[in-house]
Amino acid sequence: xxxxxxxxxxxxxxxxxxxxxxxxxxxxxxxxxxxxxxxxxxxxxxxxxxxxxxxxxxxxxxxxxxxxxxxxxxxxxxxxxxxxxxxxxxxxxxxxxxxxxxxxxxxxxxxxxxxxxxxxxxx
Amino acid sequence: xxxxxxxxxxxxxxxxxxxxxxxxxxxxxxxxxxxxxxxxxxxxxxxxxxxxxxxxxxxxxxxxxxxxxxxxxxxxxxxxxxxxxxxxxxxxxxxxxxxxxxxxxxxxxx
Numbered sequence: 001x002x003x004x005x006x007x008x009x010x011x012x013x014x015x016x017x018x019x020x021x022x023x024x025x026x027x028x029x030x031x032x033x034x035x036x037x038x039x040x041x042x043x044x045x046x047x048x049x050x051x052x053x054x055x056x057x058x059x060x061x062x063x064x065x066x067x068x069x070x071x072x073x074x075x076x077x078x079x080x081x082x083x084x085x086x087x088x089x090x091x092x093x094x095x096x097x098x099x100x101x102x103x104x105x106x107x108x109x110x111x112x113x114x115x116x117x118x119x120x121x122x123x
Numbered sequence: 124x125x126x127x128x129x130x131x132x133x134x135x136x137x138x139x140x141x142x143x144x145x146x147x148x149x150x151x152x153x154x155x156x157x158x159x160x161x162x163x164x165x166x167x168x169x170x171x172x173x174x175x176x177x178x179x180x181x182x183x184x185x186x187x188x189x190x191x192x193x194x195x196x197x198x199x200x201x202x203x204x205x206x207x208x209x210x211x212x213x214x215x216x217x218x219x220x221x222x223x224x225x226x227x228x229x230x231x232x233x
Contacts, residue, residue, distance in 0.1 A: 035222065037168075044125065045160070045168065045211050047222035061221040095167055101156070101174075103215045108222065109158035109173040110213070116167050 002026040004034075004096055004114035011120045012086050019082035020117045022096030029077035030054035033099040035110055036070060036081045040092045050099055051079060086121045093118050126151060127212055127225035134231040139202050143228045145212035146194040151223055153193040155215045162209045162227075171210075172197065202232050 007021040022034065036048040049060035051070045058070050072079045079096055094117050097110035127147045135141040147153065159172040170179050172188035175195060187198040199206055212225040 044209075044227040045162075045213070045224040047213075047224060050222070059220065062219065097168075103222070106155035106215055106217065107174060108215050109156070109170060110160070110168075111170050111173070111179065113167040113169065 002098065002112045004098060004112055006094075006096060006114040006117045009118040009120070011122070013123055014085075014087055014121055016086050016121075017082070017084050018086055018119065019080050020094060020119065022079045022081075022114050024053070024077045024079070024098070027098070030074050033103075033108075034072065034079040035097045035099050036068075036079075037095045037097060037110075038064075038092050039095065039116075045095075048081070048094075050103075053077070053079065086119075088121050088123075090119060091121045125226040126216060126219070126223040127214070129210075129212060129225035129228045131226070132229045132231065134233055135202050136233050137202050137204060140198065140200045141202060141230065142199075143197040143210050143212075143230070144194060145196070145225045147214065147223075148193055150218035151193075151214050151216040152190070152195055154217060157188070157190060157195045157212055157214045159188055159195075159197045160211045160213060162211065164208070168211065199230075204232050206230060207232050 003025045033050045035050045038046045048064045051058045069082045096114040098112040100111040101107040156174045160168040162168045175190040176188040185200045209227045216223045
């Protein structure tokens with residue numbers, strides 16, 4: 001059974017750093033891209049970026065380039081999303097998802113999703 | 124402002140049919156495949172449709188997708204109260220080199 005299990009909820013103060021995780025199982029992790037999606041309170045889905053789990057190939061949405069870092073450790077089938085200095089506006093639910101298809105060929109979709117990690121940034 | 128445009132809300136009675144539209148441009152919907160996601164309250168999104176009109180295993184055939192030019196439509200027949208959720212279209216945008224979603228549509232089953 002394909003599963004993506006994310007780390008637990010976090011409460012942080014502005015200016016603090018944070019790294020959340022997404023562990024895959026039930027599939028060959030290194031064969032897929034893993035995406036991160038943000039959902040701010042009461043708002044819609046925003047595509048943040050993707051990483052190919054086999055290596056370091058990473059793509060970011062312009063809105064998130066330079067704001068977050070996406071990484072992966074293939075030895076433990078885990079992808080990460082990290083911030084060096086959180087802001088209150090980073091308060092949101094963050095989802096990881098497995099990307100199927102080939103985006104460069106115009107065909108990509110998110111077929112399995114993690115349960116989400118709620119990040120709250122407040123002083 | 125989302126790259127893909129969806130109506131904020133739609134509603135219909137149980138047993139009826141509803142359609143949800145999603146419009147874009149040649150850099151996204153017009154030249155790439157589209158997927159649809161259902162997000163029930165308090166849960167993670169779930170894939171409903173991929174490659175414009177294909178259903179993953181376990182998705183009933185009362186769910187359908189279609190595409191015409193730079194617009195796509197999600198159709199749900201035989202509406203049930205359990206279908207009340209937010210629905211999102213998504214695709215790749217070749218100009219942005221990024222994935223994009225619609226703003227979401229809240230379905231109410233009256």
